[in-house]
Amino acid sequence: MLRHPTPLFPNMAFSIFRTAQRTHSFRVPARSIFCSPATDTAGYGSGPPPSRFGPRHFLSVDDVTSPEFEHLVDLAKKAKRAIRAGQTIPSLKDTLAGRTVAMMFSKRSTRTRVSTEAAVAHLGGHPMFLGMDDIQLGVNESLLDTSKVISSMVSCVVARVACHSDIVQLSKTSAVPVINALSDTFHPLQAVTDIFTITECFPDPKGIKIAWVGDANNVLYDLAIACGKCGINLSIATPSVYPVPPDTLQLARNAAYLSGSSIETTHEPETAVKGAHIIATDTWVSMGQESEKALRLKQFSGFQVSSNLAKRGGANGDWKFMHCLPRKPEEVTDEVFYSPRSLVFTEAENRLYAAIATLVAFVVKRGKFGG
Known part of the structure; x- marks a missing residue:
């Protein structure tokens, strides 16, 4: 699996996040975690906490509670059972019809790209792949502007980046759910x-x-x-x-x-x-x-x-x-x-069902799932 892609926004320098990183960028998380008494709540330690009216993002497993994570696994099981039987879960059929999911990938990918595109198509949506050579990713437009523009036209952003700080910044200004398809610190899918x-x-x-x-x-x-x-x-x-x-x-x-x-x-x-x-x-x-x-x-x-x-x-x-x-x-x-x-x-095959489960939970159900 792709582990260390070129930075998604090479010209952007997010110094507040870079200071914690060492030479091997995979070694240190891109944010500090202040320890507090453990509670079974979504930590949101990997990104900004969701606003009352804004979208909910999936940047790390720490962003969901234990019941929510188990619900994601259960959704994946149901999706696999249905697809293997040549069927579609009735309640999920065409739930993304007329909706576009932007896939912002900084480098090529096999399992993540195929599973995500197939998952969006299975739910009746349109996957739009946006690579480094497709749009102005950090070239003539800031990350903030790119996030605002793209999220105003799609229903979800699935991003595969190098630095975790990139996807955190993306989620801060996105009007739609942002799903982490791999960063240097986390890989929730x-x-x-x-x-x-x-x-x-x-x-x-x-x-x-x-x-x-x-x-x-x-x-x-x-x-x-x-x-x-x-x-x-x-x-x-x-x-x-x-x-x-x-x-x-x-x-x-x-x-x-x-x-x-x-x-x-x-x-x-x-x-x-x-x-x-x-x-x-x-x-x-x-x-x-x-x-x-x-x-x-x-x-x-x-x-x-x-x-x-x-x-x-x-x-x-x-x-x-x-x-x-x-x-x-x-x-x-x-x-x-x-x-x-x-x-x-x-x-590898189960990546498809995990992608379906995640899209259902964060896009179709708008982050309200699992109790």
Whole structure:
């Protein structure tokens, strides 16, 4: 999956958000999180809180409550069941008829673009893809002006950006819901997909254990928050030079405290996989980090997911494997990737149903869903 696209608005310098970022932009969230007593409410930590009359945005899993997140997963299940049966959920048929969804992508994408366009079409709407070469994204027009103009003509903006601050700024001035299709800090659509995929194997996932073995990145951050909200235990193994940012870890642990689950971190893959029902990983070398490939491969030595790792660490006997793609052989062996343990292609297909669920919740239902 595309990890480090060129900035959506290269000429815009949002200094207030940039100051918190380090050389590796995936490592530190683009906003500070002030810890307070954990409550099961939408945190809105990734962006501005919704106004009483304005649209509700989905920039991170932290933007929804536990019941709302579970509702998104349930909607995805219903969508898959209907589509697999060659049907359409009657209450959702043509709910986006006559409406356009703008897809503002800074770089090419496979799963996110195809799933989003297909989801909009399934609901009877018109997906409008807007890439860097299609409109004046930060070239002759400010982000504020672009946001106001585009949102006045469409019903939703699905944005895939580099810096999370870009999508936060976009949401502040948008008159319609903004959905994060990937930023350097969060990837909520993938988190909905992953939890949905997990529930297909474990209908009641509360109490199971997921082991993440690999890089600390945007996919992991939203997955960790989602696990916390769903009562899933998560053990994260990353190289010591790539720890999970404390602010992001606290978000996940706040959610886990309420659900009774745990979020642990280690730098030993064997420790993470002990008793794991699912082992997950992601790319080690993101787009834009190609010059660091040799160094990063050395830093990730010993982190390849394999049957041998699972055996050494004592993973659950029927453990499954997940990867959101694209995959490189150094991240996971062919033996695991193409084995019956692998859920990767089901996971990829489920991106469609997660996109449908999100569009229904935030556009059709205007952010009022899930109790």
